[in-house]
Amino acid sequence: MIIFYIIALVALIPITIYLLARDSQHKAFVFSFAFILIGISLLGFTSKFSFLGSAQEVILVNELQEAMDVNTELNADFFIKFDNLIDDNRKNSWLEQAILYAIDIESLVAAEQLMKFAEPIFANSNEQVRFYAIYSILRDKKFPEYALAKMEIDFVPAKSCRVERVNFNLFIANGPAVPIAKSISEDPNVFKVTLSNTDSMIPGFDLASALINEEKVILKAGLLCADSSTYYSNFSSKINNLNTAILKVQINEKDWSADLQ
Structure with missing residues (x-):
């Protein structure tokens, strides 16, 4: 300029x-x-009414559309032109719309390439949450069999424990301390709980990701009884069957250990 x-x-x-x-x-x-x-x-x-700048953006959009139509990667110069042409305050929304459109028309090659390019642009915490939400949409489109992934938990409370609260936290073994799914129930009559992708703390960091990557998962369960005593039970499993989108866990009365702390 x-x-x-x-x-x-x-x-x-x-x-x-x-x-x-x-x-x-x-x-x-x-x-x-x-x-x-x-x-x-x-x-x-x-000016902000630049018709020449708008024309350049139309050319950029057409180049993007052509790649999406044949589900192929964009040329490297597309991203150079994008950086030079699109204002910083518009880059996030521009890329978000492009990625969601690519997912919608099932141009997943272009969508994945745009996601890799977009990751450092979604810099602050709020933008990153939005980025991983978009990532989960792309992942579910690419692996639809895991979009409804879940873990079904049937449990029998520890002997002599009148349950006031039960909580379940699902982690990736040797992974972050943030659970991929979490559930708390204060209903003493509920003895079956389901953990799904919607129970994740961070969009995209969920049960589906563990299934796709064949991660070992650890389920940590805790009981709070009416007399203030507490019990815990841990279950670990290596996911090695990519055709399994539903995991089942049975916790029996004898599987609980008293928490002495």
Whole structure:
């Protein structure tokens, strides 16, 4: 854009010389014509109403559409043009719309490439939450069999425990301390709980991810009894069957251990 200003100033030099010359004729016409021409050029290229900039963006969108139509990767120069053309405050929304559209028309190759490019752009915590929400949409489209992944837990309370609260936390073994699913129940009559992708703390970091990556998962269960005593039970399993989207866990009365702390 600075280059355009320089070109405009250079273009004014011969016009200025002509206007300052004593024997020049039709100065008013030349001045008016030059003023209008350069003014329109500046408006068309640099203002927020830039039709030249809009035309460049249309070309960018067309290039994106062509890649999506054949479900192929974009050329590297697309991302260079994107960085140069799209304002920083529009990049997130622009990419989000592009990715969601690619997912919608099942152009998953382009969608995955755009996701990789977009990850560092979604920088702050709120943007990252949105990014992983979009990622989970893409993942569920790519692996639809895991979109409804769940763990069904049947349990019998510890002997002599009148349950006031039961909680379940599902973790990836040797992974982050954040559970991939969490559930708390204070209904003493409920002895069956289901953990699903919607019970995750972070969008995309959920049971489906563990299933797809064949991770070892650890279920940690806790009981709070009416007499304030507590019990715990741990269950671990290596997921090695990619055709399994439903896990079943049975916790019996003898599987609980008293928490002495």
